[in-house]
Amino acid sequence: MDGGKFRDTMHSLNYGTVMEAAARNYMEEKTREDAHAKARARARVLDAKELCEDPDLEDIHRERVQAMKEAQERRMTMERTGHGTLTEVDEKEFLPEVTTTHRVVAHFYHQEFERCRIMDKHLSALAKKFFDTKFIKISAPDAPFFVTKLQVKVLPCLIFFKDGVAFDRLVGFEELGGKDDYPTAKLERILLKADAVVQPEKNESDSEDEVEEIRREAMSRMMRTGGFKANSDDEDSDFD
Structure with missing residues (x-):
């Protein structure tokens, strides 16, 4: 065998040996990475389970349930006193209504005026939305004392x-655009600007599963991102 062929043969053998070694190194590295990934996945599952069983979250849930019960009881009490609807009152009832409630919108109306009926329609809708404000209506011709006292003209x-x-x-x-x-x-918007009503808080019925939703979102986020503390497997280095 001449020198050139010998060198080519040795070069081929050396190249093959290098490629085999590289392939082995790749497989070993891939195996380690797979093992680390599985370990991290197990850690995520365990941490997510611990999150679900976190006593602090359970306390938050209990407190939230209690708050919802109290809010529901308060709402029922307010409903019995006329909140949530446009309630008609007479002259004798007017003063107790406006002095025993924090916010009241009182509509002085005339039953024969079309614009008063239009106003009633809008107030009835707003009474349901702005539950903390009481909406009442009183016939102006039947309440001369308050019409005079409050200068309703x-x-x-x-x-x-x-x-x-x-x-x-x-x-x-006029402030409504002058149109019916x-x-x-x-x-x-006018009532909000005047502070006659305030934006209602989130409906309690929409919040019953709030804590559970927080828990699920946190678990899902950590499962997606691996956002957990490092464990011993994660601390290994391939460059030791």
């Missing part, structure tokens, strides 16, 4: 009370 007239004190009002439809077909949202 144009109907419809909304007077806003807070702790028994009249602090603002909406007279006629204004949207309820326009009246809502």
Whole structure:
């Protein structure tokens, strides 16, 4: 065999040996990576299980359930006193209504005025949304004392009370654009700006599974991202 062929043969053998070694190293490294991945997955499952059984979350859940029960009882009590609907009152009932409730929107109306009926329609819708404010209506012709006392001269007239004190009002439809077909949202914005109503908190019925949802989201997020503390397997290095 001449020198050139010998060198080519040795080069081929050396190249083959190097490739075999590289393949072995790759397989060994891949095996270690797979083992680490499985270990991390097991750690995630264990940590997620611990999260689900976290006593702090259980305490939060119990407190939340108790708060929801109390809120529901409060809501039922308020419903019995007229919250959530547009309630008609007479002159004798008017003063107790506005002095025993934190926020009251009182509509002075005339039964023959079309715009008063339009106002009633919008107020009925808003009473359901802004439950903490009591919405009442009183016939102006049948309440001369309060019409005079509160200087009600144009109907419809909304007077806003807070702790028994009249602090603002909406007279006629001028601020509503002067048209009969204004949207309820326009009246809502006026009431919010005047602080006659406040944005309701999240509905309690929508929050019954809030803690459980937090728990599921946290577990899902950690399962996706591997966002757990390192374990002993993760601390190994392939460059030792």
